[in-house]
Amino acid sequence: MSLKNDLYLRAHRGDNLERYPVWLMRQAGRILPEYREVRSKMGGFKTLVETPEFASEVTIQPVDILDVDAAIIFSDILVVPEAMGLPYQMVEQRGPWFDKTIRTSEQLALLDTNIDVYDRLSYVFEAIKITKRELKDRVPLIGFAGAPWTILCYMVEGKGSKTFSESRKLLYTNPALAHELLNRISDVTIDYLKGQLEAGADALQLFDSWAGILGRDQYATFGLAYIRKIVQAFEGVPFTVFSKGAVASLEDIASLPCTALGLDWNMEVNLARRIVGESKTLQGNLDPCVLYGSNKLIENETIKMLKSFKSHRHIVNLGHGVYPDIDPEKVKVFIKTIKNYEL
């Protein structure tokens, strides 16, 4: 199977590129009317995640409509805690909600053990298989998971939070419990990502949405140690780590054995490149708010961003998931600007 457009994969390898590849975090969903139609047919976000044919349909929509250089499987990072025995709901306007949380060893003991990821998350693997078939090798398909620290945050907190203070509290009051939970999340995540590769994913990404709420030492201990364990299980696979907000930990992140690092919109590209060197591809990092601007502003800011990377080891993306009220026409201006940019 040779891909018609393999720019994204070549950028991971550090090959010379004729132009930069581009995709958007959260491209599958949110902004497209075509997505909202499918979701409303399904009766909600979670049913859509769990229904392979339709998850596959919305995965491919941005390839057809926005002309991005990679697809990312439509799913949610919270399918992992659910597979471990902690079901969640996605509450409209409010975000995720877990009825049970893990704050004590008694609660940890209630989690399922020796789970068969292939069985519990078969709907994701099935969606990947359908997507690969329907994509007809036009662009690569990215599989993903949440990083263990971020997954722990949701399992301990049970919902979103400004401070995630229950999760951070655990690191001081019961670090052994935190490590035990992080280890179990990591093991399930490795199985899960292997399953995604076997189902046909061409590359992988870990999302650590709450990396930025830890200081450097704690993030090294409770965040990066587990990311490293996961990444080490995927030698030779194009693998991106996105530690959102962890600007203080860039040096540590740079030493991970992955092929690409995601940068959020307020990470300085020059600084990141200086720290990371040319050994890794950098992914990002246009401020998603730029897409609220005029076409001219989008072109100017995109070109400014492209120039700041000063290297062919660049996969273009936003510095955060695309915001729900962005006009898809503005995304097209962004993508066209990148495709017209001469290297």
Next chain:
Amino acid sequence: MSLKNDLYLRAHRGDNLERYPVWLMRQAGRILPEYREVRSKMGGFKTLVETPEFASEVTIQPVDILDVDAAIIFSDILVVPEAMGLPYQMVEQRGPWFDKTIRTSEQLALLDTNIDVYDRLSYVFEAIKITKRELKDRVPLIGFAGAPWTILCYMVEGKGSKTFSESRKLLYTNPALAHELLNRISDVTIDYLKGQLEAGADALQLFDSWAGILGRDQYATFGLAYIRKIVQAFEGVPFTVFSKGAVASLEDIASLPCTALGLDWNMEVNLARRIVGESKTLQGNLDPCVLYGSNKLIENETIKMLKSFKSHRHIVNLGHGVYPDIDPEKVKVFIKTIKNYEL
């Protein structure tokens, strides 16, 4: 008026200290049962803010109960937008709420102009006067305001937000409007802080809670430029700037003409000291979650933090406001550890 305990002010000046001064962001309120009693008598947070005798009472409570080295006037950063014509409510469990927001020049035009801060915010000045009288020069009293960028965020968004994307959108779609609003907030803030000094405040602090959502360039333009304007109006006054989360902007922040900089819990102290040098006092930065731990853990983590600062130019604080469910006895352990620490 000579203060019995002027450690906090001497730390601002860089004088030699026999021990480090300590106070806690959000020390007036939240954690103390004595505070919750007064607040419930008042019928809520906002009435308490607006009732000088009781605002003064809860300002002094932590001096009596926790033995801190400075008092900070009990108030809210949102009194400034309210004085400008944008009233707010504080909704239990949900945070601030504004009925009107500023997203267009028409809406900006509806704000009050040439307001008399001395009249509109007289309740704060009155609370400061009462507090100074009742404190009987035991410790200095800190006055404060929100930094213009953070105040703009609330005026544009109308409530709290994870991304403040409406506010960031404005910086791209109508930067002139943003600058106009920031200028007006800055002017009112200067008057407001002058009023606080005249009423008796011994020092000032600006809180920029949402500094961390901007990249370095935007924070320089829309954040620090206005903070600089304010700080410049207070030469010779002990003045702390706390730009939460702005680790990428530390070099720029270091050049402000203020006497102290606040560090949040995930800023690396070594890095901050290297950038700032010995020209400024650093304030912070124990992770507030440490106070969930055992007494032994609190002692150890506090001493580790104290050692990391390696300089007498240090005012001890948490790296964020104290969390509401912290046991006041744990705060006492923190404070005792600092007072027993030999310089």
